[in-house]
Amino acid sequence: MNSTEDRRITRTKEAICAALVALIEEKGFEALSVKDIAIKANINRGTFYLHYKDKFDLLDQTLDQVVQDMERILLEIRLVSVADFKETWIPKAIATKLFEYFNDNASLIQAILVTKGNFVLVTKLKQLMLKNIFEKDEAISIKKEKLLVPCEYLASYIASAHFGVVQEWLDRGRRETPEEMAEILLNITFRGPLVAAGVFS
Amino acid sequence: MNSTEDRRITRTKEAICAALVALIEEKGFEALSVKDIAIKANINRGTFYLHYKDKFDLLDQTLDQVVQDMERILLEIRLVSVADFKETWIPKAIATKLFEYFNDNASLIQAILVTKGNFVLVTKLKQLMLKNIFEKDEAISIKKEKLLVPCEYLASYIASAHFGVVQEWLDRGRRETPEEMAEILLNITFRGPLVAAGVFS
DNA sequence: GAAATAATCAACTCACTGTTCAATAAATAC
DNA sequence: GTATTTATTGAACAGTGAGTTGATTATTTC
Structure with a gap:
């Protein structure tokens, strides 16, 4: 026993x-x-x-594990200060930890991102954002009234975008370090894709 | 004959x-x-x-058709003026046409977005962006030297984000009109997700 | 070392695949 | 309208993998 x-x-x-x-x-x-x-x-x-039970059950269980790992890392966002948040969206340390996790499990992540895993992971990230950032009434959260677009679309936009970048990073052979990737992702999200693209230079 | x-x-x-x-x-x-x-x-x-040949061949041929349709609509971007571009990223008329296409083929698009179709469509949009916006040396294109982050990541970020919003729109039952969705998407991309979220109000 | 349990092996039924061919139905061509 | 071409049907076929079972063997735990 x-x-x-x-x-x-x-x-x-x-x-x-x-x-x-x-x-x-x-x-x-x-x-x-x-x-x-x-x-x-x-x-x-x-x-x-x-x-x-079958191969679908195997994929589901594998996905569950990844979702749990991701959630564990992401929920450390609660510890961050408002100042950090306003400056870098989510703390760079958290983003770096996430990329380190993806780095350590690159083959697995890359494999499941081309299955329904992409959808599952994006959905999970979206839910976490809605629950912890747009919904709650704490210092760190964004007031719904201030939103210029519906928060579901914002969450979908950001969540989907982030995993798109993760996938690109994996497909390109992880040339950047996890820290560099965290920097890139926060840079785009914080400044906006077009400012980051230098359109308004 | x-x-x-x-x-x-x-x-x-x-x-x-x-x-x-x-x-x-x-x-x-x-x-x-x-x-x-x-x-x-x-x-x-x-x-x-x-x-x-088999069910995979069926999915592939179906996807090819959607990709062709999407490309046909998107490539009208070539006709836009620089002023339009700087103001709205891609012309609102183009974005609206795309959403109208998704609206007319909602079941099909929603079905293929939960297969590898998501990956295929995102990849296609990314390629079109890289070829027509970041690569070319015309008035409408963004000079590579001005980029603050690698253009592949920018393209992945935006392409992935856009289809994330499309999927959210379809999953929520298409409550907004195609024009409203074009407005929302351009708003987020043009101003950046965090500005659109009102973080810096 | 003994008890418990995981892995193996062979056998079996079942469902779906992908192909064939003769027969039939429906389209096009004149 | 009739003839011709061509798509569809229906049935039969061998082949492959799914999922289960029961007896046997190997490994781990206590």
């Missing part, structure tokens, strides 16, 4: 997850089969079904 | 496309089968294979 997981389970799940990532990169999620996963992970196909 | 398509082919393809849209909304693209499509479209399953 120990809370720690049997080593065999851990090893099997890790092998399955690694196989999933490799196969998504190889042929895309729709085209891969449970049989493919079993072969790539060097496990019996029946073993897969001891842990997951 | 006529260039026009046999009426039967047109009807069959339209039925297949409509079935695809309905089924994506119903159970998602990964989970739907060719058999599902044939039943929903009221055609023989063998007929499907007379027109498409």
Whole structure:
């Protein structure tokens, strides 16, 4: 009756997850089969079904983990001061931590961003923004009355944009450091895309 | 030897496309089968294979059509004057036309935005921006030297953000008119998300 | 070392795939 | 309108993967 997981389970799940990532990169999620996963992970196909209902369940569980990790990092936003917020949108330290997480799990993130994972992650970020920034009535939040456009569209705009940049960074081979990426993203969001583009120089 | 398509082919393809849209909304693209499509479209399953290699081919061809339509509308940007550009990023008329297209094909667009279609459309918009705005050396283009951040990230940011807002609009049931949406989108992009949010009021 | 449990292996049913071919229906061409 | 061409149908086919089961083996935990 120990809370720690049997080593065999851990090893099997890790092998399955690694196989999933490799196969998504190889042929895309729709085209891969449970049989493919079993072969790539060097496990019996029946073993897969001891842990997951089907390949969709596997993707869902994998996504859940990423969402949890992301939420944990992002919710540190509560600790920031108003001054920081007005200057840099979200603290650069938080953004950097997020990019470090994406950096450490690059293959996984890149793989799930080309599945419905993109939609799931964008939706989660949007929800967090709406809940923690546009809704709450604290010092850090933005008053709804001050909004010049509906907050749902603002949240969708920013959330979607951010993951677009993350994906571009991963696709280009992560040439910039996490800190540089945080700087770029905050720069665009803080100044606005067109000012950052130098249109009004 | 006529260039026009046999009426039967047109009807069959339209039925297949409509079935695809309905089924994506119903159970998602990964989970739907060719058999599902044939039943929903009221055609023989063998007929499907007379027109498409498999369901992936169907999605690809459907996406190609949307990409072509979008490109046709967007490339009218070439006709705009520099003054218009500096004032509204892309002409409001173009943005409105795009939203009208999305409005007329709402089910289709909403269905493909939850497949890899999101990635395909964002990538296309990004490419068009890089080619027509950041790369060219004409009056309308933005000089690369003036950029404060790499243009690939700017393009990814804006392209991704725009389709995020389109998806939000579709998911919320298209409460705003195409013109209002064009206004909102241009407002955010032109002023920057945080100014539009009233942070600096 | 003993008990518990995870992984394996083989077998099986089921559903969907992708293809074929003869028969039929509907379009186009004259 | 009739003839010709062509799309669609229907049925049958082998092939592949899904998901499950039960007995057996291997590994881990206590």
